[in-house]
Amino acid sequence: MDQARRFEGIWTFDRQVCVQAAMLLLNRILKYRPELAEKVQAARETYGINVDVGMGRKSGKTKSKSNRRYLKKASEVVTQNPQFNDPFAQRLVTYLQASQYKLLKAYRSIAAQEQKQRLINIISNAMRRSLDSDEIIRVAVQELGKALLACRCLIYQCRALDVTATITHEYLSSSVKSVVNQEWPLQDNPLFQKVLQTQEQVSIEDTSLLPDYCLTETPQGSKVQAKNCIETLISQWEIKSWLMVPLLYQGRLLGMVELHHCGSCPHHWPDDKIDLVQAIATQLGITLIQAETYAHLEELNQQLEALDRTRSNLIAITGHELRTPLSTIQVCLESLSQEPDMPAELRQVMLDTALADADRMRHLVQDFLTLSHLESGTVEWNVEYLPLLECVDLALSSIRAHHSQKDLPNITxxxxxxxxxxxxxxxxxxxVLSKLLDNACKFTQxxxxxxxxxxxxxxxxxEVIVSDTGRGIEPKRLEAVFDRFYQEEGALRRSVGGTGLGLAICRQIITRLGGKIWAESEGKNRGSQFHFTIPIVSNSEQNREGKSKKKKQT
Structure with missing residues (x-):
């Protein structure tokens, strides 16, 4: 045999050679792993290797001897037979051991790949069932925690500038405290800052031996504050080993995966397990961005639908509220110009009609401009202390001036x-009071x-309340009535004038003044109530205001 050539393998049907190779391998195992003696003996009995090489089979009586005597005899065979010490035998044993190691390594790799693919498939199935990020995270945290045999697994959404994150999803093994609904510190946590800085995973096998980066300053505090933060987390939640893996998409932080091992013994994080978590984190990052994109798309669709409704309402209102008075004004002016002999009384009626419709158009344009100024923030506010009753009286005077007394309902x-x-x-x-009262009067007989x-x-x-016994509002439309150009029905637009901007203007004003406005109604023909809140002056401030007024008067 050429000693210089690399040994590649053998192929034989000779039982003597096979038995010899098996004997060499089993004795090598026995030498380095004596605790496997029983398994070695079982293998020899199973495959009939209980023979002295070159001497034939032993009797059944020999097979029944104790393991100790047999192993001693096998050892003597190996040491006394010189053919077991030649280079061929040694290379054969080495080759068999290397082959076994390669097979074991390949098996572990295949098992890790299978586990990774299984988890990715589970997450993908959850994503196909729903684009709800909470549901996807709920499935992922349970499967990942079980697969890695972690004491605690957390997956939460966060951003780079978040100070804390609320934990809503976790996997727990038995006898481990839950952190659900806890505010998890981020900016003061040096581990989070390390992940944010490197955009890579961070692992600690033993939290009693913290690395140096855990003792550095964070953006929100000093070294002492950072150390206190992480030590508090370790102590409170009994974290012995810690792994953090970021959820990233194109360099943007979307969330975090945390794995904890609790107890007194440190836990080593193998590379294949870290690779598994990183693969799941990558898949989750893509899933979260898809869910976020879908949510934004839904929001944009709703905005487009609202914009389309606004456009349709604007066209309808413009067609009715502009065309009608313009037509009336045109008819009146044409009649005045073409009939110079028109009686004075009829002439005055024509002029009054034209002026009334011109004033109606002026109010319509004024509402457009008012809402535009409010939404653009160009209004100058003159906030002061006021008695509400005076404002109510002014609003009532305006209503009575614009409506004939016989058409007004009873106002209390x-x-x-x-x-x-x-x-x-x-x-x-x-x-605001004028528009709410005007709205109530228009829709109340x-x-x-x-x-x-x-x-x-x-x-x-x-809290100010303007209620009426009029037509009422369907419960599902109580929020929509505050939209721009909103009108109840086409029939209402024909029977009741208006731009559909009054309540939208009221909401803008009340919001700017620091209050809220809402509507209540039990349904059609059940009346309606409009509520809004406005800040008031405390008693101490009111007393100071009264004293200052007295000083000014003296």
């Missing part, structure tokens, strides 16, 4: 003079009732 006021002052811009507050009242809700806010 329940606003006490003992109410605290409100902090608002008087002109805009009167505008003359035999109906409109009531305006106010109460203090105990949160430094005054």
């Amino acid at each position: 006021t329940q606003v006490s003079t003992e109410l605290p002052l409100v902090l608002a811009d008087g002109e805009w507050l009167v505008e 003359s035999e109906g009732t409109v009531m305006i009242g106010a109460t203090s809700n105990g949160n430094n806010m005054l």
Whole structure:
């Protein structure tokens, strides 16, 4: 045999050679792994290797001897037979051991790949069932925690500048404390900052031996603060070994995967397990960005639908509210110009009609401009302390001036003079009250009732209520009535004039003044209530305001 050539393998049907090779391998195993003696003996009995090489089979009596005597005899055979010590035998044993190692390594690699693919398939199936990120994370955290035999597995969404993250999904083994609904520190956690800086996984086998980067300053605090933060987490949640893997998409942080081993013994994080977590993190990052994109798409679709409704309403309102008065004005002016002998009384009627429709158009254009200024933020606010009752009286005067008394419903006021002052811009507050009262009067018949009242809700806010016994609003449309150009029905647009901007203007004004506005109704023909809140002046501030006014008067 050429000693210089590399040994590649053998192929033989000679039982003596096969038995010899098996004997060499089993004795080599026995030498380096004596604790496997029973398994070695079982293998020899199974495959009939209980023979002295070159001497034939032993009797059944020999097979029944104790393991100790047999192993001693086998050892003597190996040491006494010189053919076991030649280079061929040694190379044969080495080759068999190397082959066994390669097979074991290949098996482990295949098992790891199978486990990785199985987890990815589970997450992919969850993603196909739903694009809800919470559902996908819930499935992933359970499967990943089980696969890696972790004591605790956390997956949460976060961004680079988040101070904390609320834990909503976790996997727990038995006798480990849950961190669900806990505020998990991020900016003060040096591990999180290390992951954010390197955009790679960070692992600690033994948290009692923290690496140097855990003792550096974080963007939110000093070294002491960073050390206290991580030591508090380790102590409170009994974390002995820690692994953090980021969820990234094109360099943007979307979330984090954390694996904890609790107890007293450190845990080594094998490379294949870290690779598995990173593969799952990559898949989750893609999944989260898809869910985020889908949510944004849904939001954009809703905005487009709202924009389309606004466009349709604008066209309908413009066609009705502009064309009708323009046609009336044109007819009146043509009649005046073509009939110079028209009686004075009829001439005056024509002029009054044209002026009324011109004023109607002016109000329509004014509503457009008012809403535009409010939405663009170009309005100058003059906030001061005001009695609400004065604003209500001004609004009622405006309503009575624009409506004939016979068409108005019965309007009652329940606003006490003992109410605290409100902090608002008087002109805009009167505008809100006027539009709400005008809206209530338009949709309430003359035999109906409109009531305006106010109460203090105990949160430094005054709640104003404008209620009526009119047509009411369907419950599903209570929020939509505040949209721009919103009108209930085509029939209402024909029977009741208006631009559909009044309530949208009211919402803008009340929001700018620091309050809220909403509508309530039990349904059609059940009346409606419009509520809004406005800040009030505390008693101490009211006393100071009264003293300052007295000083000015003296």
